[in-house]
Amino acid sequence: xxxxxxxxxxxxxxxxxxxxxxxxxxxxxxxxxxxxxxxxxxxxxxxxxxxxxxxxxxxxxxxxxxxxxxxxxxxxxxxxxxxxxxxxxxxxxxxxxxxxxxxxxxxxxxxxxxxxxxxxxxxxxxxxxxxxxxxxxxxxxxxxxxxxxxxxxxxxxxxxxxxxxxxxxxxxxxxxxxxxxxxxxxxxxxxxxxxxxxxxxxxxxxxxxxxxxxxxxxxxxxxxxxxxxxxxxxxxxxxxxxxxxxxxxxxxxxxxxxxxxxxxxxxxxxxxxxxxxxxxxxxxxxxxxxxxxxxxxxxxxxxxxxx
Amino acid sequence: xxxxxxxxxxxxxxxxxxxxxxxxxxxxxxxxxxxxxxxxxxxxxxxxxxxxxxxxxxxxxxxxxxxxxxxxxxxxxxxxxxxxxxxxxxxxxxxxxxxxxxxxxxxxxxxxxxxxxxxxxxxxxxxxxxxxxxxxxxxxxxxxxxxxxxxxxxxxxxxxxxxxxxxxxxxxxxxxxxxxxxxxxxxxxxxxxxxxxxxxxxxxxxxxxxxxxxxxxxxxxxxxxxxxxxxxxxxxxxxxxxxxxxxxxxxxxxxxxxxxxxxxxxxxxxxxxxxxxxxxxxxxxxxxxxxxxxxxxxxxxxxxxxxxxxxxxxxxxxxxxxxxxxxxxxxxxxxxxxxxxxxxxxxxxxxxxxxxxxxxxxxxx
Numbered sequence: 001x002x003x004x005x006x007x008x009x010x011x012x013x014x015x016x017x018x019x020x021x022x023x024x025x026x027x028x029x030x031x032x033x034x035x036x037x038x039x040x041x042x043x044x045x046x047x048x049x050x051x052x053x054x055x056x057x058x059x060x061x062x063x064x065x066x067x068x069x070x071x072x073x074x075x076x077x078x079x080x081x082x083x084x085x086x087x088x089x090x091x092x093x094x095x096x097x098x099x100x101x102x103x104x105x106x107x108x109x110x111x112x113x114x115x116x117x118x119x120x121x122x123x124x125x126x127x128x129x130x131x132x133x134x135x136x137x138x139x140x141x142x143x144x145x146x147x148x149x150x151x152x153x154x155x156x157x158x159x160x161x162x163x164x165x166x167x168x169x170x171x172x173x174x175x176x177x178x179x180x181x182x183x184x185x186x187x188x189x190x191x192x193x194x195x196x197x198x199x200x201x202x203x204x205x206x207x208x209x210x211x212x213x214x215x216x217x218x219x220x221x222x223x224x225x226x227x228x229x230x231x232x233x234x235x236x237x238x239x240x241x242x243x244x245x246x247x248x249x250x251x252x253x254x255x256x257x258x259x260x261x262x263x264x265x266x267x268x269x270x271x272x273x274x275x276x277x278x279x280x281x282x283x284x285x286x287x288x289x290x291x292x293x294x295x296x297x298x299x300x301x302x303x304x305x306x307x
Numbered sequence: 308x309x310x311x312x313x314x315x316x317x318x319x320x321x322x323x324x325x326x327x328x329x330x331x332x333x334x335x336x337x338x339x340x341x342x343x344x345x346x347x348x349x350x351x352x353x354x355x356x357x358x359x360x361x362x363x364x365x366x367x368x369x370x371x372x373x374x375x376x377x378x379x380x381x382x383x384x385x386x387x388x389x390x391x392x393x394x395x396x397x398x399x400x401x402x403x404x405x406x407x408x409x410x411x412x413x414x415x416x417x418x419x420x421x422x423x424x425x426x427x428x429x430x431x432x433x434x435x436x437x438x439x440x441x442x443x444x445x446x447x448x449x450x451x452x453x454x455x456x457x458x459x460x461x462x463x464x465x466x467x468x469x470x471x472x473x474x475x476x477x478x479x480x481x482x483x484x485x486x487x488x489x490x491x492x493x494x495x496x497x498x499x500x501x502x503x504x505x506x507x508x509x510x511x512x513x514x515x516x517x518x519x520x521x522x523x524x525x526x527x528x529x530x531x532x533x534x535x536x537x538x539x540x541x542x543x544x545x546x547x548x549x550x551x552x553x554x555x556x557x558x559x560x561x562x563x564x565x566x567x568x569x570x571x572x573x574x575x576x577x578x579x580x581x582x583x584x585x586x587x588x589x590x591x592x593x594x595x596x597x598x599x600x601x602x603x604x605x606x607x608x609x610x611x612x613x614x615x616x617x618x619x620x621x622x623x624x625x626x627x628x629x630x631x632x633x634x635x636x637x638x639x640x641x642x643x644x645x646x647x648x649x650x651x652x653x654x655x656x657x658x659x660x661x662x663x664x665x666x667x668x669x670x671x672x
Binding site: 001002003005020021022032034035036043044045049081082083084087089090092112116120123254256258259261262263293 | 315316317348351352355361362363364365366481482483484485486487490495509511512530531532533537538539540542
């Protein structure tokens with residue numbers, strides 16, 4: 001049914017809060033996480049809703065485009081009439097920024113995340129090759145952190161992230177992964193050139209457990225209050241904590257397209273290719289994802305690859 | 308053809324309970340999913356691969372030409388499965404209902420057997436022997452839950468006793484509840500009355516499904532398709548055909564002239580828990596006698612008819628894992644296996660993979 005796929009890379013420029021809707025801990029509004037790994041993610045429904053919203057704002061006064069929006073994303077009211085022509089997977093975490101003793105911060109990832117990423121690229125038909133060689137996902141032993149040969153986060157043969165130290169191990173596999181991400185996954189515009197180079201120097205591959213711990217305990221937890229205008233003090237009961245994915249996190253999702261299914265398809269809108277072209281033609285550079293839009297959260301830079 | 312299916316992330320296999328705004332706001336999932344879900348997905352996939360032009364739903368109601376065209380392209384499609392399988396395509400089947408768990412003891416299982424000369428009778432039928440097992444004084448039994456591996460299934464079907472190792476449901480999948488809202492673009496706030504909870508299923512990373520597909524099917528070597536609710540995606544790839552050695556099981560049946568039928572998938576029988584031919588004791592030239600049965604609580608099998616835009620009639624089905632014990636009176640063992648092994652005994656929805664059966668041996672010892 002799905003005929004074409006693209007990979008969407010989402011780079012958070014401001015903290016991103018996609019709320020899970022439930023809380024059992026001190027954080028009142030935690031973020032969405034995968035049930036089996038507990039890694040942060042963005043549910044597909046939120047991503048799809050945001051992109052639909054973007055498309056609707058973009059084509060506010062264009063009736064022809066409105067038909068296409070319905071064909072791509074599905075009918076707004078009568079959902080049983082036909083399905084949309086595009087499906088998204090949940091946006092998964094690829095790189096997570098963690099404070100580093102040297103180099104300000106490091107982008108950390110882990111073997112299980114990378115293996116899944118390579119598998120997803122294969123499914124989407126995107127080449128997971130660097131310099132004509134398949135991306136090789138290394139294994140990492142406990143207390144070890146794999147870094148690139150040009151790494152700038154090493155202090156005394158150690159990588160110190162937050163208050164935890166790992167033995168630094170320079171590995172060519174890390175070079176390959178950093179190069180692939182730098183070339184294919186980071187935003188393309190000029191202002192990102194320094195970041196593309198920084199990834200070659202600041203990528204760290206941690207053991208799976210250490211990576212998960214950082215994504216659980218090093219997210220941004222922001223305390224919010226409501227100030228009463230009259231007294232300029234906090235309103236009673238109006239203190240809450242929100243969890244955010246920090247800025248400079250890199251996520252990815254697959255967008256899978258089928259031929260449009262509804263009635264009255266325009267002539268130039270018959271195939272899965274046309275569906276993906278519609279998304280590409282939106283030329284989305286940045287868009288807003290998740291909650292707290294009016295306090296500047298969830299600004300995401302998009303890069304689309306493959307297909 | 309046999310394929311291995313991996314959901315890309317979560318999947319939604321809805322049960323038949325109502326789900327609507329404001330009132331029934333929870334959409335819960337069943338697991339394992341009904342085979343009909345996979346049958347529908349495969350039918351759509353094979354039509355799509357043949358460049359079939361799908362029409363909008365509003366135009367296909369009463370459009371017999373269109374529906375006939377679908378039928379002619381897919382009438383011989385049959386599936387066996389889906390079965391839970393690991394990344395090496397080793398399969399795990401629903402635990403047979405005659406393997407029961409000792410309450411309060413972690414993963415301790417024993418097997419029920421039909422009694423030879425029961426000192427007690429059930430009020431269900433005088434012809435049927437009750438099942439029993441001897442336990443210690445303070446041990447109580449309960450239904451086993453989970454999945455049994457392919458290799459252990461063969462030991463079970465040979466009628467051998469073993470220290471069963473069963474995968475708990477939690478080792479195969481997790482349920483993942485997700486909260487949803489409706490947020491109209493104009494207000495950017497959530498709309499009153501549109502709050503819902505959908506219970507998705509997430510398979511643990513090494514698991515997927517195997518599916519045998521028969522008939523004139525056009526599938527590529529690998530691809531992806533929609534599976535279950537919310538248009539979630541799954542990838543598939545062709546894999547080697549199933550190798551199912553059953554010589555040892557046949558030998559057991561030849562020796563004892565006793566066999567059991569184990570249901571790999573739910574079966575719908577017009578008479579409820581039992582098929583007509585089980586009563587009469589005749590099928591495909593074989594004669595047999597029903598000795599006992601170990602049948603789980605009925606499951607409701609429904610679905611949604613998208614052409615008619617209404618729910619399909621709800622049917623009660625005998626759950627997967629149920630076991631029927633027989634004595635073979637007349638007939639050849641090879642013929643017996645030919646009639647039942649990986650075949651459907653369901654009275655309905657046979658093509659859709661309901662009522663798929665395995666043959667095993669048993670004795671009272």
